[in-house]
Amino acid sequence: MDRYRDFSLEEFVWDKSFRNWVLNPTREDDETWQNWLTANPDKREIAERARQLVMSIRPADASLSNPEKRKAVERIVERLEARNADQAESPRSPWYMHRALRIAAVLVVLAGMSWAFWFRDQQQAVNYELLVASAGVEMRETTNTTAQPLTISLEDGSRITLDPGSKVGYPAHFKPELREVFLSGKAFFDIAKDPSKPFFVYANELVTKVLGTSFTVRSYDNEQNVSVAVKTGKVAVFSREDPDAIAVRSSHELTGVVIEPNQQVVFVRKTVKITKSIVPEPEVVVDGKTAPQLEFDEAPVSDVLAGLQSAYGIEIIYDKNIMDECPITARLTEMSLYEQLDLVCKAVGASYKSIDGRIVVEGKGCKNN
8 A cells, every 4th residue: 555655646647556435345355454554544635535536437337448538537637636726615615516617527527538427416517627628639828817808810810709707728830620719708700711721619518510600698697698700701509418510520511500600599598498599789781891781761671671680691581572561761871770760660651570690570561650
């Protein structure tokens, strides 16, 4: 037993004799270890840490030859030990009982499995630290400690604008087949287009996949919702809970919940539910330098609605035959989208509602008014 005097936390976790004592104790083993701990009281704390970690990850149930699993153990133990050194823990709440350790323990056993099965326990919320710890590559990290947005340029030409108090982890060099970053907080992404090398943003339980576009992600560890809003292009959003997550991630196309300009998705972490809608304040999507013409003189309402759809990139559903009957004169340039819709619908006795990121306009037509 003398060799255990110099054991680290990780060495205890992977030691066969120690694991057997923790997972399948015999009277003889328990007596041996208890006597050793009595004789070495200074090792009791680290042994208890290792015991709790073994109980959580149950490494005896998995192959110890998996190099990814071993790397995951190393990264997580390093991070937890560093955090333990930097932050004094409350005596009422031992280090091994803290939420970060319990989540990290889940990560270790899952490190050798398909990533789509990560974090199935909904009571264990995923956060930025654990995502970075399980990334498999060395990460650079930038935190915006200023009161102003901070722009970061990546090696592929993409740019990330971090809100104050937010942080992002990213590799110095992207993998050959994909680009991945990890977010805590809120950031605007302007991604360089590369269809052969999709770009992924991991934000708590939500994954955003793009080929080249601009969008905003909001994901704070202390908030119950994660949201993604698109400014230009298309974005695919999916949860790790999605049974088709592997196929969505590996596909060369954008599949899953696909959103376009002025659309957003909100992911409710507790219920694992994704809702698609229109952003609260839609903006005109300008193609090149030509601003859309939103002034109409005795034009059919169908033309007005088609103009709004083109200007905002939001699908507007209506009965063209009915709306062709209604002429309208309107100057809509200085109004918001919802003000424009209110004015147009009021003028022709119609109404509208937002459904699944689209606008549906309903009315009987001018001849029935």
